[in-house]
Amino acid sequence: MKYQTVIGLEVHLQLNTKTKAFCGCSTDFGKAPNSNVCPVCLGFPGALPVYNHQALNSAIKLALAFGCQIQEHTKFDRKNYFYPDLPKNYQISQFDLPLSRNGYLDIYSQDKPKRIGITRVHLEEDAGKLIHETGVSLVDFNRTGIPLLEIVSEPDLFSPQEAFDYLTSLKSIIEYLDVSDCDMEKGSLRCDANISLRLEGAKELGVKTELKNMNSFKGVKDALTFEVERQTLLLEANQKLVQETRLWDVEKGVTVAMRTKEGAKDYRYFPDPDLTVFIIDASIISQIKAQLPELPPEKMRRFVKEYGLTEYDAKILVSSKNDAEFSESCIRDYPGKDKKELVNWLIGPLLSEANFRKIKLHELNLNKNELISLIGFVERQDISHLSAKSVLSQLLDTGKSARDLIEEGNLKQISNAEALLEVMETVIQENAKSVSDFKAGKTNALMYLVGQVMKKSSGKANPKVVGELIRRRLTDA
Amino acid sequence: MSIDKETIKHVAHLARIELQPNELDKLSGELDEILGFIDKLKYLNLEQVKPASHILPINNVLREDEPHVSLTSEKALENAPSKQGNFFSVPKIIE
Ligand SMILES: [Zn+2]
Numbered sequence: 001m002k003y004q005t006v007i008g009l010e011v012h013l014q015l016n017t018k019t020k021a022f023c024g025c026s027t028d029f030g031k032a033p034n035s036n037v038c039p040v041c042l043g044f045p046g047a048l049p050v051y052n053h054q055a056l057n058s059a060i061k062l063a064l065a066f067g068c069q070i071q072e073h074t075k076f077d078r079k080n081y082f083y084p085d086l087p088k089n090y091q092i093s094q095f096d097l098p099l100s101r102n103g104y105l106d107i108y109s110q111d112k113p114k115r116i117g118i119t120r121v122h123l124e125e126d127a128g129k130l131i132h133e134t135g136v137s138l139v140d141f142n143r144t145g146i147p148l149l150e151i152v153s154e155p156d157l158f159s160p161q162e163a164f165d166y167l168t169s170l171k172s173i174i175e176y177l178d179v180s181d182c183d184m185e186k187g188s189l190r191c192d193a194n195i196s197l198r199l200e201g202a203k204e205l206g207v208k209t210e211l212k213n214m215n216s217f218k219g220v221k222d223a224l225t226f227e228v229e230r231q232t233l234l235l236e237a238n239q240k241l242v243q244e245t246r247l248w249d250v251e252k253g254v255t256v257a258m259r260t261k262e263g264a265k266d267y268r269y270f271p272d273p274d275l276t277v278f279i280i281d282a283s284i285i286s287q288i289k290a291q292l293p294e295l296p297p298e299k300m301r302r303f304v305k306e307y308g309l310t311e312y313d314a315k316i317l318v319s320s321k322n323d324a325e326f327s328e329s330c331i332r333d334y335p336g337k338d339k340k341e342l343v344n345w346l347i348g349p350l351l352s353e354a355n356f357r358k359i360k361l362h363e364l365n366l367n368k369n370e371l372i373s374l375i376g377f378v379e380r381q382d383i384s385h386l387s388a389k390s391v392l393s394q395l396l397d398t399g400k401s402a403r404d405l406i407e408e409g410n411l412k413q414i415s416n417a418e419a420l421l422e423v424m425e426t427v428i429q430e431n432a433k434s435v436s437d438f439k440a441g442k443t444n445a446l447m448y449l450v451g452q453v454m455k456k457s458s459g460k461a462n463p464k465v466v467g468e469l470i471r472r473r474l475t476d477a
Numbered sequence: 478m479s480i481d482k483e484t485i486k487h488v489a490h491l492a493r494i495e496l497q498p499n500e501l502d503k504l505s506g507e508l509d510e511i512l513g514f515i516d517k518l519k520y521l522n523l524e525q526v527k528p529a530s531h532i533l534p535i536n537n538v539l540r541e542d543e544p545h546v547s548l549t550s551e552k553a554l555e556n557a558p559s560k561q562g563n564f565f566s567v568p569k570i571i572e
Contacts, residue, residue, distance in 0.1 A: 132569060268491065
């Protein structure tokens, strides 16, 4: 590769507080337009904003979870611009004294660990929502003033896949903290990307493009992939890139330059005189630190240590907080020290069932004791693995017990040699060619004969037992 | 420090206000005076003074996360120059 891709991401996260950042209006989603509004969030003259205590706590919690240094002295600034979704004509944000700086997020990309720097996490407020119709734009201010965090990464991401993995890890940690819904479709998590290309080995960054309008993690990855190709083509044709903002068009799968009238943005930031400064001392920080839950990386390490899981398995199980808790309760109740079989069921058949039903692992209608009982039947070779998977599916549909389902389905394997002998003799007689092949040393022929016995016994014969019986019968003779 | 007319025009545009030619002259003089006044800070000895972003010696003013009663949408839209249903309406904005 001739060029290196350099990506930085800017995530805007709505906090899940009950009320807005600076007023007591509800943050409920989906309410009638302009019904969650008041003089403060509509920017009426004389209204005074006061910041939400819970929003500040959530913000500090999140910043600490990403290893950020909380700034002792922080304040709000006004970012001035005109747009119909912004009733005050300024957004309350943070400029030179942000809440926190210098954090990091450890990601796994292509199975390799990588540390991505987080430049800053700062406080701001959301804007309203615009609906464009013919000749007119409609404005709903219900979203205006919902507390937002802006999480800015360092340009440490070197591929669209890494950007995708960063977002996935970020979301996983935020879900653990329970400070946001993290729902990109509802707009509670939004992501803009800065991307530039530079010659392999170059120190200076290339001309960057800012990408907007992606509404899923996959959209971010697709837009970045498109941009890598577009910029590569231009650079290879010796064309100059211009610094610009481009919008992702998900239908056409392309980025399109945004039409802007003004040149460089001139936001004229200044401290908001309506809001006092915040002094965040060590006691506030240690109090919030004590509330931090066990986060995915620590949980993963603990699963490996305590239950002997592989890193790969543990990583899958910890990616969602509720799934991790469900899995751990299964692991605890599963008899014996070796948990591998259970874990295989969790990340194999169980996860497929959950994906198939478009729900999360912990949302499956499943009693963990029934799962453990089902695995027991397989372990004792009472039923085949294949039958067990179909029992699992029925367990989830009917809520019946594993034992009842196995009996109803007459699924018990025949491991009893006498019951199998008759079938085996028939198969041996009907397949003289395979028998002589096996005797001539072709081991594959044995597999074929086992398959025939399985077929004749409607899949209930225990393949291991059958294999052993046929081998003995043919070698002894 | 002197403010030229182009700067005044630029600032007026950013603030979305329209100025007549005579107002441009008047304002450039007035802004010069204001900035001159602020420039006095340069001649003061401020070594012992900590930077401040707020004039009042108070901090950490916060409210609890409790909902209040919002306006009804009728009330919110009462003074809107233009509306459509429960929405404020504005000339079409194209990004
Ligand atoms: Zn409000």
